[in-house]
Amino acid sequence: MGLFDKHLAYREAYQAIRQAGADPFNVRFDSVVSPTEGTIDGLSVILLGTNNYLGLTFDPEAIASSVKSVQERGTGTTGSRIANGSFEAHVELEESLAKFYGRKSTMVFTTGYQANLGVLSTLVGRGDHLILDADSHASIYDGARLGHAEVIRFRHNDPEDLYKRLRRLKDVPGERLIVVEGIYSMMGDTAPLKEIAAIKREMGGYLLVDEAHSMGVLGETGRGLAELEGVEADVDFIVGTFSKSLGAIGGFCVSDMDDFDVMRVICRPYMFTASLPPAVVSSTVTALRRLEEQPQLRHKLMANARRLYEGLSALGFVTGPAASPIVAVVMPDQERAIAMWNMLLANGVYLNLALPPATPDSRPLLRTSVSAAHSEAQIDRVLEAFAQVGAQLDVIEAPKQRASACG
Amino acid sequence: MGAALGMDVVTDLTLHEIGLAASRVLGRAVEVTDDTHIGRDLAVDSLALMNIMLELEGHFDISIPLDRLASVETGGDLSNLVTDLRNRA
Numbered sequence: 001m002g003l004f005d006k007h008l009a010y011r012e013a014y015q016a017i018r019q020a021g022a023d024p025f026n027v028r029f030d031s032v033v034s035p036t037e038g039t040i041d042g043l044s045v046i047l048l049g050t051n052n053y054l055g056l057t058f059d060p061e062a063i064a065s066s067v068k069s070v071q072e073r074g075t076g077t078t079g080s081r082i083a084n085g086s087f088e089a090h091v092e093l094e095e096s097l098a099k100f101y102g103r104k105s106t107m108v109f110t111t112g113y114q115a116n117l118g119v120l121s122t123l124v125g126r127g128d129h130l131i132l133d134a135d136s137h138a139s140i141y142d143g144a145r146l147g148h149a150e151v152i153r154f155r156h157n158d159p160e161d162l163y164k165r166l167r168r169l170k171d172v173p174g175e176r177l178i179v180v181e182g183i184y185s186m187m188g189d190t191a192p193l194k195e196i197a198a199i200k201r202e203m204g205g206y207l208l209v210d211e212a213h214s215m216g217v218l219g220e221t222g223r224g225l226a227e228l229e230g231v232e233a234d235v236d237f238i239v240g241t242f243s244k245s246l247g248a249i250g251g252f253c254v255s256d257m258d259d260f261d262v263m264r265v266i267c268r269p270y271m272f273t274a275s276l277p278p279a280v281v282s283s284t285v286t287a288l289r290r291l292e293e294q295p296q297l298r299h300k301l302m303a304n305a306r307r308l309y310e311g312l313s314a315l316g317f318v319t320g321p322a323a324s325p326i327v328a329v330v331m332p333d334q335e336r337a338i339a340m341w342n343m344l345l346a347n348g349v350y351l352n353l354a355l356p357p358a359t360p361d362s363r364p365l366l367r368t369s370v371s372a373a374h375s376e377a378q379i380d381r382v383l384e385a386f387a388q389v390g391a392q393l394d395v396i397e398a399p400k401q402r403a404s405a406c407g
Numbered sequence: 408m409g410a411a412l413g414m415d416v417v418t419d420l421t422l423h424e425i426g427l428a429a430s431r432v433l434g435r436a437v438e439v440t441d442d443t444h445i446g447r448d449l450a451v452d453s454l455a456l457m458n459i460m461l462e463l464e465g466h467f468d469i470s471i472p473l474d475r476l477a478s479v480e481t482g483g484d485l486s487n488l489v490t491d492l493r494n495r496a
Contacts, residue, residue: 134461144473152470155461165470357454 055373
């Protein structure tokens with residue numbers, strides 16, 4: 001028996017996928033020239049799978065502050081903040097985020113994954129109860145495994161099931177922490193946060209919302225789903241990331257709870273990782289300011305999302321429950337999902353292939369993420385490619401049949 | 408004697424419910440016995456196993472903590488776990 005024998009089934013499945021064409025899990029870009037354009041194997045592609053919601057990766061001000069920072073402060077911090085200390089930009093970023101969310105405290109982590117790992121493993125411990133939405137991101141599940149709380153799941157976006165779980169815990173000692181996401185990363189659906197907040201108020205406990213995909217996307221000022229639903233006062237912790245709407249990398253948690261800062265000396269994923277390099281912190285501070293200055297980016301993003309979602313639905317594709325910057329197309333089977341991903345790439349459209357078990361309900365998905373930087377013409381070109389390839393693979397009816405079915 | 412018989416009946420009923428839950432999730436009829444190896448014999452991946460748990464949790468009005476699942480390999484293991492959690496409730 002070799003070390004990798006237990007993973008052979010994955011290797012074989014992966015090889016089968018690669019034999020069908022390009023490798024969807026190891027795409028190599030020759031170049032990325034804007035938030036929405038790149039080249040792969042010499043072919044120009046529209047980037048439709050990058051989570052670059054506001055298109056800020058090429059924001060001139062964010063780039064300028066990043067360049068200035070790397071020149072003045074060097075390429076890296078070479079250690080964690082508890083060992084090597086903080087640069088002024090780390091503190092500035094935490095203060096900016098606290099101000100943006102109107103909360104007392106912020107902790108910045110080196111990745112969004114580590115933010116969940118750190119926060120979930122530290123907030124609750126032995127004898128406490130962590131109650132997760134079943135479709136939670138891998139980082140939430142991994143954070144739950146790293147800690148010592150008892151972990152239970154409730155059915156995805158099902159407040160009634162959450163209520164039952166809390167009712168069963170009645171009279172059981174220990175704290176309760178409920179964890180949901182603003183926008184779920186596979187289907188682009190949002191949590192029923194009003195109902196969940198009401199249940200939390202009735203049954204007690206704390207509520208954490210991961211706004212990784214909804215920060216800068218939802219809410220009057222871009223603070224996410226909690227803002228949109230008007231329940232920010234019920235949300236005790238917000239976790240988020242810099243790697244999506246803010247165009248860099250890193251994670252954070254904000255809260256109004258007293259003693260929050262004690263986590264800096266007990267939270268291992270914070271303590272035992274080098275802190276973010278100055279260039280990343282500076283571009284993030286600037287990107288957050290740009291997000292606040294330009295609400296029109298959010299409006300353009302949602303207009304683009306609706307254009308793509310409505311276009312795909314009209315063509316006959318099965319999509320998520322509502323227009324959101326994540327538009328997932330449910331594919332009938334894995335073979336056609338892989339074939340369609342390859343054919344779309346050949347037609348100049350890059351998006352994400354998501355296969356079970358990473359997807360809800362064991363359904364293969366073509367996952368797109370829209371950006372404010374997409375032009376309407378780009379969205380229309382994507383829709384043309386979907387129409388052509390979808391009909392070729394019998395995922396949707398051919399255009400003529402559609403026309404006659406309508407007429 | 409009577410108590411032992413009663414326990415057997417409970418176990419059988421629990422196994423029957425596990426079979427029903429697995430059939431619903433997998434979309435095919437399966438039978439689960441004490442010795443059924445859930446991963447191997449039922450060809451259940453981690454996601455389907457989680458969904459079977461959700462079905463069982465709803466049916467028996469229990470919550471199955473994730474760490475308790477680590478030790479579950481067979482139908483018998485799962486049946487014992489469900490029974491244990493029902494008694495705790």
